[in-house]
Amino acid sequence: QMQLQESGPGLVKPSGTLSLTCAVSGGSISTSDWWSWVRQPPGKGLEWIGQIYHSGYTNLNPSLENRVTISVDKSKNQFSLKLNSVTAADTGVYYCARREYQVHMGEWFDPWGQGTLVIVSS
Amino acid sequence: DIQMTQSPSSLSASVGDRVTITCRSSQTISIYLNWYQQKPGKAPKVLVKAASSLQSGVPSRFSGSGSGTDFNLTISSLQHEDFATYYCQQGYDMPQTFGQGTKVEIK
Numbered sequence: 203q204m205q206l207q208e209s210g211p212g213l214v215k216p217s218g219t220l221s222l223t224c225a226v227s228g229g230s231i232s233t234s235d236w237w238s239w240v241r242q243p244p245g246k247g248l249e250w251i252g253q254i255y256h257s258g259y260t261n262l263n264p265s266l267e268n269r270v271t272i273s274v275d276k277s278k279n280q281f282s283l284k285l286n287s288v289t290a291a292d293t294g295v296y297y298c299a300r301r302e303y304q305v306h307m308g309e310w311f312d313p314w315g316q317g318t319l320v321i322v323s324s
Numbered sequence: 325d326i327q328m329t330q331s332p333s334s335l336s337a338s339v340g341d342r343v344t345i346t347c348r349s350s351q352t353i354s355i356y357l358n359w360y361q362q363k364p365g366k367a368p369k370v371l372v373k374a375a376s377s378l379q380s381g382v383p384s385r386f387s388g389s390g391s392g393t394d395f396n397l398t399i400s401s402l403q404h405e406d407f408a409t410y411y412c413q414q415g416y417d418m419p420q421t422f423g424q425g426t427k428v429e430i431k
Contacts, residue, residue, distance in 0.1 A: 247411065247422055247423070247424045247425050248368065248411060248413075248422040248425075249422070250419050250420045250421065250422070261418055263419040264325075264419065265419075297367055297368075299367075304374075306374075307355075307356075307373055307374035307377065308354075308355070308356030308357075308358075308373070308374055308415035308416060309356070309415040309420070310358040310370050310373045310413070310415055311358075311360075311368070311370065311413070312369075312370045312379070314367035314368060314369070315367065316366075316367055317366075317367050
């Protein structure tokens with residue numbers, strides 16, 4: 203059973219860089235799936251940040267793409283998120299998830315990591 | 325971006341009630357609509373894929389319907405463990421976008 207686990211600092215200073223890693227276990231990151239980041243501000247809804255393929259190719263949300271970098275480390279079976287120039291508006295729970303795809307059914311996120319809370323504050 | 329609008333934003337219901345949540349997309353998305361359940365402090369969990377395909381392990385009291393721009397998630401007989409927030413998500417075009425959520429509370 204595949205599991206994902208986020209890790210990284212829970213507190214980031216304004217104007218700094220948020221850095222998170224998602225470790226994948228129970229399966230290889232080098233499959234036909236994409237690997238995504240989704241975030242959720244406190245008490246609010248879900249926002250897709252971006253995704254990466256094991257080749258390193260990425261798709262990013264245009265609303266964040268000038269601040270986001272997503273990378274993959276196949277040797278460690280993990281992928282990472284960097285978000286720079288953070289503000290209080292970037293505070294929230296950050297989830298990693300596998301993006302599954304099937305022909306004629308589209309794509310969805312499953313499984314998800316448990317999420318990690320990142321607070322942007324001085 | 326494709327905008328996803330859920331209604332209602334919240335609802336109160338009793339155990340045993342039939343509950344329907346609606347999701348509307350700002351443009352046609354065929355059947356590429358997924359539903360998630362999120363409980364407090366937990367990650368979302370996919371319930372329904374491609375508008376009506378129940379994810380393995382999800383109870384049969386959950387069902388999804390719709391195509392084009394209008395979709396429904398129905399819980400045929402609400403159980404205690406179903407009190408949660410539900411989100412729709414379109415998987416038709418990038419960026420993938422979610423509805424704002426529907427919180428199902430105990431009456």
